[in-house]
Amino acid sequence: MQMQNRTGKIFWVAIAAAAILMGGCQKSGKRYHLTGQVISKKNATNEVEVKHEAIANFMPAMTMTYKVPDSDAVKGLQPGDTIEADVVVPTSGDAYWLDDVVITNGPQGPIKAALAPRLLMPGDTIPDVPLTNQDGKTIHINQLKGKAVLVTFIYTRCPQPTFCPRISSQFAFIHDELAKNPADYQKTHLLSISLDPSYDTAPVLKKYGLAYMDNNPSGFDHWEFAATTPADLGKLAQAFGLEYFQQDNQIVHTMSTVLLGPDGNVAKAWEGNEWKTTDALAALQEAVQKNADARHYTLKGSVNAVDKKSQEITVKHAAIPGYMPAMTMPYKVKDTQLLDTLAPGDQIHAELTIEGDNSYLEKVVVDKHTKGNN
């Protein structure tokens, strides 16, 4: 797992650099033959995590995530598939990618059997399902973009002191610590989502939450307790790498606590209950600081494509002085509702925000609609 995390980080840095420098992958580069097994994949971003054998004269056996530009090839892959492919190492020094991916003998073997929901990786997106908070108000995690948000899962009748009561106690500590610094408090948010939506109604969640914030209801402005439908909870659980099921009168569950950065994407994730409140607190503060250090550029161009799934728009844009030349590339958008109104051909200008390894468009203004609405 440690190797996965480390290689994952290296990968993300490399991908960020590659994304900035090129719109798509180049065909040229040195090729190495890879044999391995698919651990996971993301259709939205054309990425495949592969546990592969040693690659002669190139790299030892390891688990690593690769971009696969052929989106049809990604869609055809399933976790557990044994594959052969070419690792392409661009001469430009950009990130490695996979080409000519071939499934050799289908889903089978020990990796498939050992598959379990995996821990989220930085940059992962999560579904924006509607939640009902302790006041009965409908909320969306996406509404919290701009803040660093710590999300976890609990249920109010959980009796195991090392499970939900401990996680909620840790959140209470973090909530209190953040309250000591008004700047941090305003730029952060905590969210506890119930695993027992049929029992954990708004009043039940409110009572539970108050117990952890010294009966001070103003704390709900910063720490919300929410539930959703069983179906949407299932979607969230899948995205958060969480497993839960009902057994007798108990909900048996794993634990997943995730920090979403101000861009709404995963910044850090912890599983289990052994994470330290000081680590989570430091990660929250770092995310806030990174946001404060963000750079902003003006982007002007035309929309080439809108991808609701990956929450990205591809923009053919003019040069951005001091940052990058004119090019066509996909960008995340902060306000995902825009994905419903933007269309290919629209002329836009927007603010491009660069936060550490992440970038996204905000303050998008449509200068000219393709369909002549404006």
Add this chain to the structure above:
Amino acid sequence: MMTGLKLTLISLLTAALLLSAGCSQSGATASDAGKGGHELYQLHCQECHEGANLNLRKQPPKLNGLFHAKNLPSGEAATDDQVRKTIIEGRGIMPAFDQKLSDKEIEDLVKYLHTI
């Protein structure tokens, strides 16, 4: 379909119950019927109310002598009704045992709490 993780979780929870006779409610089933108040206490209450270093927001109070005082740790009157209410509805960070213990089990627990 039972994944390896689920099996591991169930095994861990079962082991925890056997070893700690703790506060898990997984035993709060029909199999509890007939268990004495002492066993119910060990199964559902002891881990929190006698635990140390739980790292919880508030340390749950000891329940020894609960009915010997005029008031419960919450300040409410130390009556059977009040203790029954606390078990069912929970209090503070104590979870509700609503729909998890039968009326008979709650009566057995309350009776046992009179003896410690």
